[in-house]
Amino acid sequence: MRTALVIGTGLIGTSAALALTARGVTVHLADHDPGQARTAAALGAGTDEAPDGPVDLAIVAAPPAYVADVLADTMRRGVARGYLDVASVKGGPRRELQALGLDLTGYIGTHPMSGREKSGPLAASADLFEGRPWVLTPTRDTDTEVLNLALELVSHCRAVPVVMDADAHDRAVALVSHMPHLVSSMVAARLEHAEEAAVRLCGQGIRDVTRIAASDPRMWIDILSANPGPVADLLSDVAADLEEAVRSLRALQSADQDERREGVAGIEDVLRRGNAGQVRVPGKHGAAPRAYEAVVVLIDDQPGQLARIFADAGLAGVNIEDVRIEHATGQQAGLVQLLVEPKAVPVLTAALRERGWSVRQ
Amino acid sequence: MRTALVIGTGLIGTSAALALTARGVTVHLADHDPGQARTAAALGAGTDEAPDGPVDLAIVAAPPAYVADVLADTMRRGVARGYLDVASVKGGPRRELQALGLDLTGYIGTHPMSGREKSGPLAASADLFEGRPWVLTPTRDTDTEVLNLALELVSHCRAVPVVMDADAHDRAVALVSHMPHLVSSMVAARLEHAEEAAVRLCGQGIRDVTRIAASDPRMWIDILSANPGPVADLLSDVAADLEEAVRSLRALQSADQDERREGVAGIEDVLRRGNAGQVRVPGKHGAAPRAYEAVVVLIDDQPGQLARIFADAGLAGVNIEDVRIEHATGQQAGLVQLLVEPKAVPVLTAALRERGWSVRQ
Numbered sequence: 001m002r003t004a005l006v007i008g009t010g011l012i013g014t015s016a017a018l019a020l021t022a023r024g025v026t027v028h029l030a031d032h033d034p035g036q037a038r039t040a041a042a043l044g045a046g047t048d049e050a051p052d053g054p055v056d057l058a059i060v061a062a063p064p065a066y067v068a069d070v071l072a073d074t075m076r077r078g079v080a081r082g083y084l085d086v087a088s089v090k091g092g093p094r095r096e097l098q099a100l101g102l103d104l105t106g107y108i109g110t111h112p113m114s115g116r117e118k119s120g121p122l123a124a125s126a127d128l129f130e131g132r133p134w135v136l137t138p139t140r141d142t143d144t145e146v147l148n149l150a151l152e153l154v155s156h157c158r159a160v161p162v163v164m165d166a167d168a169h170d171r172a173v174a175l176v177s178h179m180p181h182l183v184s185s186m187v188a189a190r191l192e193h194a195e196e197a198a199v200r201l202c203g204q205g206i207r208d209v210t211r212i213a214a215s216d217p218r219m220w221i222d223i224l225s226a227n228p229g230p231v232a233d234l235l236s237d238v239a240a241d242l243e244e245a246v247r248s249l250r251a252l253q254s255a256d257q258d259e260r261r262e263g264v265a266g267i268e269d270v271l272r273r274g275n276a277g278q279v280r281v282p283g284k285h286g287a288a289p290r291a292y293e294a295v296v297v298l299i300d301d302q303p304g305q306l307a308r309i310f311a312d313a314g315l316a317g318v319n320i321e322d323v324r325i326e327h328a329t330g331q332q333a334g335l336v337q338l339l340v341e342p343k344a345v346p347v348l349t350a351a352l353r354e355r356g357w358s359v360r361q
Numbered sequence: 362m363r364t365a366l367v368i369g370t371g372l373i374g375t376s377a378a379l380a381l382t383a384r385g386v387t388v389h390l391a392d393h394d395p396g397q398a399r400t401a402a403a404l405g406a407g408t409d410e411a412p413d414g415p416v417d418l419a420i421v422a423a424p425p426a427y428v429a430d431v432l433a434d435t436m437r438r439g440v441a442r443g444y445l446d447v448a449s450v451k452g453g454p455r456r457e458l459q460a461l462g463l464d465l466t467g468y469i470g471t472h473p474m475s476g477r478e479k480s481g482p483l484a485a486s487a488d489l490f491e492g493r494p495w496v497l498t499p500t501r502d503t504d505t506e507v508l509n510l511a512l513e514l515v516s517h518c519r520a521v522p523v524v525m526d527a528d529a530h531d532r533a534v535a536l537v538s539h540m541p542h543l544v545s546s547m548v549a550a551r552l553e554h555a556e557e558a559a560v561r562l563c564g565q566g567i568r569d570v571t572r573i574a575a576s577d578p579r580m581w582i583d584i585l586s587a588n589p590g591p592v593a594d595l596l597s598d599v600a601a602d603l604e605e606a607v608r609s610l611r612a613l614q615s616a617d618q619d620e621r622r623e624g625v626a627g628i629e630d631v632l633r634r635g636n637a638g639q640v641r642v643p644g645k646h647g648a649a650p651r652a653y654e655a656v657v658v659l660i661d662d663q664p665g666q667l668a669r670i671f672a673d674a675g676l677a678g679v680n681i682e683d684v685r686i687e688h689a690t691g692q693q694a695g696l697v698q699l700l701v702e703p704k705a706v707p708v709l710t711a712a713l714r715e716r717g718w719s720v721r722q
Contacts, residue, residue, distance in 0.1 A: 113562055125721045127659055130696070133562055164558055172559035180548050180570045182628075185635025186602045187541050190595060192638040197525055198533035201474055201494055202642050208569040209541045213639040217632035224628055225613050232610035234551060235603055241547045242600040249593035252586050267543075267585055271578035274546025277553040278574040281563050298488055306684070307668075307675030314668030323667070323684045335491070360486045 001025055001152045003055040005079060007070060008032075009040035012086050012112065013061030014124035017045035019157040022126050028055065032062075040121040054078065057149045060085040064226045068096035075102055082146035083107045084153070088173065089226035090137045090166035105143050108150045109166055111135040111173070112159060119219075127158070134159035137166040174230035181212055181220060182231065183238060188213035204324070245270055292321050292339040295348050296360040299336055309336060309357065316351035318344045335360075362386055362513045364416040366440060368431060369393075370401035373447050373473065374422030375485035378406035380518040383487050389416065393423075401482040415439065418510045421446040425587045429457035436463055443507035444468045445514070449534065450587035451498045451527035466504050469511050470527055472496040472534070473520055480580075488519070495520035498527040535591035542573055542581060543592070544599060549574035565685070606631055653682050653700040656709050657721035660697055670697060670718065677712035679705045696721075 002025060006017045009031045017027045017040060027046030031037040037048040058080035062070040067087045075083055075097075083106055087093055090109040097104055114132040134154045138147050154161045164172065188210040191199060224231060248266030251259045299305045313320055322339040340348055352359050363386060367378045370392045378388045378401060388407030392398040398409040419441035423431040428448045436444055436458075444467055448454055451470040458465055475493040495515045499508050515522045525533065549571040552560060585592060609627030612620045660666045674681055683700040701709055713720050 113564060127719065127721060130659060135562070162558065162561060168556070168558065172556070172562050175551060175555055175559050176563045176567050179551065180567045182606055182631065183544060183548050183603075184566075184570050185631050185639075186599050186606070187544050188636075188638035188642070189602060189631060189634035190536060190540065190598060190638060191641045192634050194536055194638075194641070195529070195533070197523065197529065198536050199641050200523060200643065201496070201533050202537045203474060205545075205573045206537050206541045207642055207644075208572050209545050210635075210639045210642055211569050212566045213632075213635035215632075217629055217636065220632055221625055221628055224610065225625065228610040228613040228624075232607045235607050235610070237551060238547050239600055239603040239607065241550060242544075242596055242603060245543055245547070246593045246596050246600065249585065249589040249596070252589040263589070264582055264586065267582055268578055270543065270546050270550060271576075271581055273550035273553050274571075274574035275549075275578065277549035277551060277555075278546075278571045280552045280555070280560050281549070281568055281571055282561065283568075298491060304675035304680075306681050307671035307673075310668035310671040312668075314665035319665075320667050358488065360488060 001056045001149055001156075003051060003057075004028070004046075004153075005030065005051055005055045005058045006040075006046065006061060007058065007074060008061035008063075009036045009045070009121050010061060010063075011119045011121070011123050011128070013059065014040040014043065014045050014121040015126065015128035016059055016061070016086070016112075016153065016157060018043070018124055018126035019129070020153070021046050023156045025156070036121060040124070043121060043124065045121070045124070051079070055080045056082065057153060058083045059153070062087075064089060064093075064222050068093045068100075071097060071107065072100050072102060075107065081106070082143070082149040084110050084146075084150050086110055086112055087226070088223055090135075090169045092170075092226055094137075094166050104139070105141050106146055108142050108146050109137040110150055110154075111137075111169060112154075112157070114159070129154075129157035129159035132159050133162045135162050135164050135169050137164055137169055139166075170227050171230045174227055174234055178224055178227055178231045179234040179238070181215070182224070182235065184210055184213045241270055293342045293345050294324075294337040294339055295345055295352070297336045297338065297352060298358040298360070306336065308355075309338070309352065312352055312355045312357070313338065313348055316347055318348045318351070362417045362510055362517075364412060364418075365389070365407075365514075366391065366412060366416045366419045367401075367407065367422060368419065368435060369422035369424075370397045370406070370482050371422060371424075372480045372482070372484050372489070374420065375401040375404065375406050375482040376487065376489035377420055377422070377447070377473075377514065377518060379404070379485060379487035380490070381514070382407050384517045386517070397482055401485070404482060404485065406482070406485070412440070416441045417443065418514060419444045420514070423448075425450060425454075425583055429454045429461075432468065433458060433461050433463060436468065442467070443504070443510040445471050445507075445511050447471055447473055448587070449584055451496075451530045453531075453587060455498075455527050465500070466502050467507055469503050469507050470498040471511055471515075472498075472530060473515075473518070475520070490515075490518035490520035493520050494523045496523050496525050496530050498525055498530055500527075531588050532591045535588055535595055539585055539588055539592045540595040540599070542576070543585070543596065545571055545574045602631055654703045654706050655685075655698040655700055656706055656713070658697045658699065658713060659719040659721070667697065669716075670699070670713065673713055673716045673718070674699065674709055677708055679709045679712070 005028045006013045007030045009029050021027050028051045029037040029040045029046045029048045041048040060071050064087045067085050112129050112134040114129050248263040251263030320338050324337040349359050366389045367374045368391045370390050382388050389412045390398040390401045390407045390409045402409040421432050425448045428446050473490050473495040475490050609624040612624030681699050685698040710720050
C-alpha cells in the first residue's frame with residue numbers, strides 16, 4: 001500500500017492515518033468538517049489535500065449512522081482500489097450497500113476493537129490499535145487484493161487480524177460488549193437513590209461490575225441503535241435467568257424443605273454457569289486466564305511506594321502479571337494485590353518482607 | 362479489653378484473634394473442630410485452653426447457618442461480659458436469638474467487610490481488616506459497655522467502624538454485594554457456550570463485569586441463603602429495567618419513527634441512571650471518585666518493566682493513584698494505564714518519554 005484516503009478524521013480515522021504515515025504510506029485526509037481534517041494533518045497524520053488519482057485504500061471512519069451513505073458516495077466516485085469502514089457494527093452497513101445496488105467486491109467491513117474515553121483527532125495515537133483485535137468481515141465475493149490491503153492496514157497498525165462473518169461479529173460484540181454494558185448500567189442504576197450508609201459499604205466487586213456504566217450515553221445510544229436485535233436477544237436470556245433467580249430466592253424463604261432445596265439448586269445452577277462462562281474470558285495473552293496468585297502488600301499513600309514495591313519485585317526477578325490497588329474507606333492506607341505465577345509467590349513474599357514490606361500471609 | 366474468647370477459628374475468627382493478641386489481649390480459641398483451634402494457636406493467635414472465668418468479649422465467628430445456635434449456647438453459659446458475631450447477615454440471627462427468649466442487652470451483631478478467596482486459619486492475617494468498613498448493629502437496648510468492647514475490637518483490627526440498623530445492613534449488602542454478584546454470574550453464564558471467535562473479542566469491560574463470577578458457589582449459596590428477601594427484591598428491580606431495555610431495543614428496529622424515538626429515550630434513561638449510580642461508588646479514600654486521568658504506556662512482558670515505570674514515575678514525584686494493565690490478545694505486549702491527578706499528566710508523560718517509554722498521546 002502506497003497511498004490511502006481516510007474519510008472521517010476522528011479518533012479512529014486519525015489514529016489509523018498516523019500509523020500509516022509512520023510506515024511511509026501517503027495519507028490523504030478528508031472530513032465533512034474541513035477543520036477536523038486540517039487538525040489531523042497538523043498532527044502529522046497526512047495531508048488534507050485531495051489525491052490526484054485513485055488511492056490504494058479508502059478508509060471510511062464516519063459515525064455509524066452515516067457509514068453506508070459515505071461508503072456509497074466514495075465507491076461511486078471510484079477514488080480507490082479498495083474500500084473499508086471501521087464501524088462497530090457490520091451486518092447493517094453491508095445490507096444497506098447491497099440495497100443501493102453497489103458492487104461490493106471492492107469493499108470489506110472491518111472493526112478495530114479499541115477505543116478510549118476521549119474522541120476527536122486530538123485524542124488519536126498511532127499505537128491506539130497495538131495488540132488489539134481488528135475484525136475483518138470478507139465474503140466469498142471480496143477481492144483478495146482488497147482483503148490483503150485491509151490486512152496490510154491492520155499490520156501497519158500493529159493490531160491482530162480476526163476474520164469473522166459480519167452477522168457473527170455483530171452477535172459477538174453484543175455478547176462481549178453491548179449486553180454487559182447495559183447490564184452494568186442497570187446494576188449501577190440501583191445505587192442512584194441508595195442511602196449513603198449503604199453506598200459506603202461498596203467494595204472492589206461492585207466497583208468492577210459498574211466501571212463501564214460511567215461511559216458517555218450518547219456514544220452508547222449510537223452503538224446500541226446499530227445493533228438492537230442481538231442485544232435484545234441476549235438481554236432476554238439474562239432476564240430469564242433473573243426471573244429464575246428471583247423464584248429460587250423466594251423458595252429459600254419457604255417453610256417447606258423441598259422448596260428450599262429447589263431454591264438452593266436454582267441458585268447453585270446460575271453460580272456454576274457463571275463460573276463456567278467466566279473462565280472463558282481471555283486474560284492476558286488472549287489465553288484462558290492462567291491461575292495467578294495474589295501477594296497482598298500494605299502501602300500508605302506516599303509517592304514512590306509502588307515504585308519501590310515494583311523495583312523490589314524486579315530485583316527478585318519476579319514478573320508481576322497484574323496489579324490491583326484496593327484503597328481503604330476514609331483512610332490513606334491501602335492494599336496492593338500483586339498477581340504472579342503461583343511458583344513466584346514464596347520468592348516475592350520473602351523478597352518483599354526482607355525489604356520491610358508488610359505482606360499478608 | 363484484656364481477655365477475649367474467639368469461637369470459630371476460620372479465616373475471620375483467627376484473623377481477629379491475631380490482631381487482638383498482637384495488641385496484648387489474652388485470647389482463648391475454641392472451635393467445634395479442636396484441631397482448627399490448635400492450628401490457630403500454633404499460628405500465634407492465642408491459646409486453645411479454656412478461660413478460667415468470664416472473658417471481656419466473646420467473638421462468635423461460626424458459619425452463618427450456626428451463628429444463632431452457637432451464640433445462644435455461649436450466652437447461656439455466661440462466659441463473657443459482651444457477645445458479638447461476625448456473620449455476613451444481621452437481621453436473621455438477631456430474630457432467632459429473640460425467639461429463643463435471650464436477653465440481648467449484652468449482644469451486638471457485627472460484620473467486618475473483608476474477606477479473601479481462601480478460608481481457614483492458615484489464610485488468616487492480623488491485617489485482614491485494615492482500613493475496611495466493620496459494620497456494628499447496636500439497638501437502643503445494647504449495653505454501652507458492650508458497644509465499646511466492639512469498638513475496641515474494631516480499633517485493634519484497624520478497621521473503620523460503621524453503625525447501622527441490622528435490617529438496613531442486610532439490604533445494603535444485598536445492594537452492594539449480593540445482587541451484583543448474581544448479575545455478574547448471569548453475564549458470565551452467557552459465555553459458557555459462546556463461540557471461541559466471539560470470546561476472543563472480550564476486552565477489559567466484560568473482564569471487569571464478570572470478575573466476581575469466578576467465586577466459590579458453595580460460599581455464595583450460604584451467603585445468599587441467609588439474605589434471600591432483599592436480594593430477590595433488588596433482582597426484581599433489575600428485571601424490570603431489563604424488560605424495559607428489551608422493549609426499547611425492539612422499538613429501535615421499528616419502521617415507525619415515533620417508536621424509534623421512544624426506543625432511544627428508553628435506552629438513554631437506563632444509561633443515564635447508570636451514570637448517576639456509578640458516580641456514587643466510592644473510589645479510594647471512600648470519597649466519590651476523583652477525576653483521575655490515565656497516562657497509557659506500552660510495555661512488553663519482561664520482568665522489571667513495571668518496576669522501571671514506577672521508579673521513573675516516583676523520580677518525577679508523581680503519585681500513581683491506580684493502575685490497570687491491559688494485555689494484548691495473543692501478544693506479549695500490553696498497555697499500562699497509570700491513573701494520576703490531572704495536573705500530574707504532563708509531568709508524568711514528559712518524564713516517561715524522556716526515559717524512553719512509549720506513552721500514548
